[in-house]
Amino acid sequence: MDLRLLRCFVAVADAGSVTAAAQELYVSQPTLSRQLHRLEREIGLVLFRPLDGRLVITSAGRELLPRARTLLAGAAAVRAFAREIAAGAIGAVHVAAPTAILHDVLAPLIAAAPPNLPPLTVRPMDTEKLYDAVDGDADLAVGAHAPPAHLSARVLARLPVRAYVPANHGLAINGSVTLTELIDHDLLLPDRQHHIRQVLDVATAEAGLVYRTAGGFESAPVALANAAAGRGVAVASGDPAFGLVPLPIITAQGPMMEPLFAAWRVDHHAPSTLAGLAGELTAYLIDRHGPWVAPETRHSVPALRTRSLH
Amino acid sequence: MDLRLLRCFVAVADAGSVTAAAQELYVSQPTLSRQLHRLEREIGLVLFRPLDGRLVITSAGRELLPRARTLLAGAAAVRAFAREIAAGAIGAVHVAAPTAILHDVLAPLIAAAPPNLPPLTVRPMDTEKLYDAVDGDADLAVGAHAPPAHLSARVLARLPVRAYVPANHGLAINGSVTLTELIDHDLLLPDRQHHIRQVLDVATAEAGLVYRTAGGFESAPVALANAAAGRGVAVASGDPAFGLVPLPIITAQGPMMEPLFAAWRVDHHAPSTLAGLAGELTAYLIDRHGPWVAPETRHSVPALRTRSLH
DNA sequence: TGACTTTACGGTTATCGTAAAGATG
């Protein structure tokens, strides 16, 4: 079922003669006649019949004609679609991210549904395999670790790392906590591979401080749950839960922050779409957490804004 | 946009490697690799990318894949449809017929909608050009004249030729009229080219009789209208109108009858469908006018059945 | 080394256009 032959069929049916159709298709008339016969032999139908020195379409040809047109239109649509893809269009963006980011950032963004957002398909991905996902079936990877250099990447935002305490906790009064104050408490932390742990390690090392922890938890929400149970102060960067109060952690370098990255392959077919999505993510995070989380700026610690955190 | 290349694309995407897909497609592996690159060059997209010695589909390929499948399915559907046509299927039957037959036979048949009737498209056609219509865009021609010998043909029925008189006319009492009785009256007839005129000419010539007429009318309904106005006795074969009473005309050979033919090209792709439609027409006419109109049988004149004529 | 893809090359097939022949009014 060669589409070219189908095109010949439609052209002859429209033009009313092989000669006329051959001119429109820029082929010689015998060539077109042969292609018609080739099609007839291929599909086992007589499509035209000579009458008065002309060709007239047969009943079988009349039956086939609209289907042939439809198929050719479908082929043209696929061609046009391919051109759109080549021009950078994209139907749906597949995003890979750790569960926490998926839960705290991507799902809320999808729920907010900004107007320019392409359809997103998000998939949870272990931190270790995160940036390899763009070599597979992910268009974009969003994570807290710095992506490898061979990927195109953007810093989406610098999210505050915070201490989470019950509302009646002594630290809750100030609205923030210094690193020095923090290490006097038992810290409830996620596992070592979580990026938040590395940020904390670097900050305490720079300050010459040491913190106490009863070992890592499997995930940030579990650490928060233990904090709510009064077992210590949780350190994390996600949304508060269990009625806990989040306190920005102040270091000598300013508020402790955790960067959020988006990364994609340099040879992705729609880099501008992905960069645009990264911009949407940044805009969303700024809208949600305030302008001071913007990747390129450094502001002072804002007053704690509990309302906008929900 | 060669469908074969699209098939290669889908096969490789499904098989996961060129080598595996090549085996399924019964082509050599380098050939398939080349076809993939040909497709990529043709549509301007990179569909696969090497990773760890394998090929993995790119985001562009992932976007294109479902469209390619759809198009290939459409091509398969067209191929299947062509096979159905070749096997004698037909979507709609185009029927050409004179206006009178279209009105008296085909339209009522469509309205009756017997279960096995294919969709009909009926088109009025002058009597002279009727049987040429099957060389054009008509599948079937239905008419009263004998079709040319080069067409496949069936006699659908032999419809009674009748005299139409007002209910208070003297002839109306008997329920039928002999040819001898008939020629005593002024006859209102359609034009010379109407087949009914030729039937009457033959019958009177055989009987050695001569009839009087005030000239032909453009169509049978106009002749009937004049009969209703009391200007004479109309002779026709269609449905009664204007409150006229139809009287079978009895000749020495029995009731005067007019055959109804269906004809189609001998090389039509679905002769069985057309023959079946002819059978439906015969069945409908028998159901409507009685078994004595059946083409192969000769019965005596039935009692006038005014009820079933409406 | 093994599995896979790509490149190179010889040979076959398909397809094209020109030119001539057949068919029809």
Add this chain to the structure above:
DNA sequence: CATCTTTACGATAACCGTAAAGTCA
């Protein structure tokens, strides 16, 4: 005889398969 279709034929281009080379765990 003018128009259209079909057939014939030589030449070009496309395509395939085998074989070799390249690439990556």
